Amino acid sequence: MNKVSKSPWLLHYDASSCNGCDIEVLDCLTPKYDIERFGIINTGDPFQADILLITGGVNSQTESVVKQLYSQMPDPKVVVAVGICACTGGVFKECYNIKGGIDTVIPVDVYVPGCAARPESIIDGVVRALKVLDEKQAAMKKDGR
């Protein structure tokens, strides 16, 4: 990737994780990993977010919250599943209150495995998400939207 075509804003939501991946997501924003050097800002507002970073396996209670956050984000949007629980359900897969990966509820574009996902791989996932975002934008332009 030679240049970043957009400075995307991130939205983060914990859909039922152990907290580990969430603090690693926050870690990416702090001086050592500093994801802001890509022009990325963490926002709490889904209406202004381009990339949804989501952790943990979904349960029936967070399902509606996740769907609502996803629908509130403007197009084009990219979903990054952070951590193995968000990818498949991970260590909690057999628990009675876990549905499985995020892709059981909303479409996922980038999967970042790891327990907990390391900041390096989260940054890698976000940078990949930027590429997907570009592709989605190009597709939207082609459709005349």
Added chain:
Amino acid sequence: MDGKNEIRKISLAGFFPAVVAMKAEDWRLVQICAVTVDDGYEMSYSFSKGYDMVTLRLEVDENEEIASITHIYPCAFLQENEAEELFGVKIGHIEPDYHDKLYRIDEETPFKKKE
């Protein structure tokens, strides 16, 4: 330092007076735990004072109702609601009573059956 850590068995009739006595002696309520056993539940109420811990152990039948201790220890409400929702223990007059809507899970009393 060695703290006391003991479990005292107690009958349903003696339970409420025992909790009132604990409160009068300034014990802190530290935890409430439910365990499913054959045809009933085992409820453990742990109290601590200084570094001593005493657990009152109550055995109840599946359909027996026990009184909530939230009127003596208001902070018990979260753990009592939890025992009611996850185990199906019948606890009367919890304040506030979430009516099995604390965790809002799909499965009913998942801890009641052993796997």
Added chain:
Amino acid sequence: MAKRSIVPFGPQHPVLPEPVHLDLVLEDETVVGAIPSIGYIHRGLEKLVEKRDFKQYPYVAERICGICSCGHGLGYCMAVEEIMNIQVPDRANYLRTIWVEMSRIHSHLLWLGLLADAMGFESLFMESWRLREKILDMFDETTGGRIIHSVNQVGGVQKDMDSTMLNDILSAIKDIESQLKPIINTFLQDYTVQSRLKGAGVLSREDAISLGAVGPMLRASGEPYDVRMLGYGAYKDLSVEPIISTDCDSYARCEVRLKELLQSFELIREAIGKIPDGPISVPVKGNPAGEYFVRIEQPRGEAIYYVKANGTKYLDRFRLRTPTTSNIPPMVEMLKGCQLADVPILILTIDPCVSCTER
């Protein structure tokens, strides 16, 4: 009477990394009541104990929470060891203590950062988290994981630390300590910080005890209760004293945690100075039968682990009462009478850990 209104708070909220929901009852801007609802990240981990071998369960226990992971592994293992009458080797006890104290440093620095962020003091947030990275690097070097370490096992620990690692830890904490001084100064002396924390969320000693507060929350209300005094692990050989404050407000809670950071540095130095040579684990034979309650001091306060075993390799019951469960009722009490704008900070001062609470 002013008009009453109910304002929902959460589950997705900028100050909270985790989802929790509160219904705040307001009279104008003043909070008169709060009803917590939890369950957004309830997974049912305690139930997994019936499907996992008791020797495998420490991996699940650590994943109850990504911040307190080391302590959860330790608490579970201690309960099983107590039932099976296993004497853990001294070196393993020291290693566990060093790791648990490192967890306390990382957790408290994390909390300080979040508190600064909630006040809008962004540079202080970044500074605290920058220092925290140094401890995470040490975890990475000694265990191979940054936040989930998987070092505790029934009968001891899985990894040993060589002298290079121990020296690296010593130089890391020296480094952190020197860079922490200006941060402590800002938290305790800065006008902005004081104006947000002093006098906010007062919890009297009587209320703290009767509502069951634990950890820094209880100690900041003047009650000297710290479970480390029981002398589990290597604490019996180390000089632990509960750190208290009598101000009972948010500032006091901040002060207690800052002093506990300094205490943890000392404890790690002392433990590294005294650590004996020897094996790091003992073999575990047979299956546990019996029950036991274990108490340990997590960064957020006293946690209680209960294990009931039936003589097979699958346990009957594992129960964890986390510090946040105990701190929610005092928090609800503390919120009454505060201003709506102070709610995020007051919630943060109990250092809520929702994934622990809901398991």
